[in-house]
Amino acid sequence: MNKQYAVFGIGRFGESVAMELQSLGCEVIAIDKDMDRVEHIADSISYAMQADFSDADFLRSLGTRNLDGVVIAESVDLESSIMATVICKEIGVPYVVVKAKSERHAEILKKIGADAVISPEKEMGIKLARNLMKANFTDWIALSQDYSIAESRVPKKWLGKSLKELDIRKEYGVSVVGLKENSRVEVNPDPDEKLNENMILILIGANKELQKI
Template identity: 85%
Template structure:
């Protein structure tokens, strides 16, 4: 049986979530007070309806307890998102994700039982800033606020030299844990192997040290 989700609020963020869940094979119920939004998304999801998701009676009538999860994607109306979160958890929705407006809103949602809170704009902003800061990084995965795993092109000055010659850990404070090359990933690479222009280095280290490479 396909997983079933409801998405409350189908602005740009809610619409993207709903359409992608549907594309992945889920059954999706899209809900919004704005009829134009409902009509816009109707052909892209299983069901689309105009309703106030801040109304407890509506949530009960929707049969929400039978869903695998609910995404509350509208953060403008704090009261509505808080009420919807409370009701969804009361009736047993296993996973409730809520878009937050600010840190205070996030704290409240966590206290009343939201399984996850997200701030898309903040997360996108952080990712953009990191990409701008270090354009050569192909990807960046945060391990903590201060340490990350990053993928980087081989700096020009390193091409033709081996990891042993470069002594990267001592000089730069980061560790090369792998190398991507010719669609393969080599873990614990040979320290005597010469680095090539088209290789991608997989690095672990402090964010400040990672930014200095390039």
């Protein structure tokens, strides 16, 4: 059986979520107070309807508790967003994702039981900044929000020096866990080997420390 989701609020963000869920094979119910928005998306998803999604009676009649999840994509009307979150959790929706307008809004949503709170504009800004930072590296794997593994060419000021001389962990707060040179890969590189411009260092550490390198 296909998963079923409801999207409350069909602005640009809500529409993109609803359309992507539909393309992934889910059954999607999109709800908005604006009939123009409803008509715009009606032919592209399973169901679209005009309604007030902060109305408890309406949400219960919709059978919301039987859904796999709800995405509350409306953040302009804070009261509707908060009420819809409270009602969905009271009804028993297993997973409720809510778009937040501000940090304060996000705090309130978390306190009233939202399973996930997102701030698309903020997250896109962070993603862009990180992508710009990653441009200095040949590869980058995020381990968490704060820590990553990165591959980097040897900085010019390190050329001709050994890992032992540089003492990278002490001086830069990151660890060299590997070294690549052409087809050669060393997981535990020789600390006395001199670094050259053909080498790629495999580093692990905090993003802020990697960025300094």
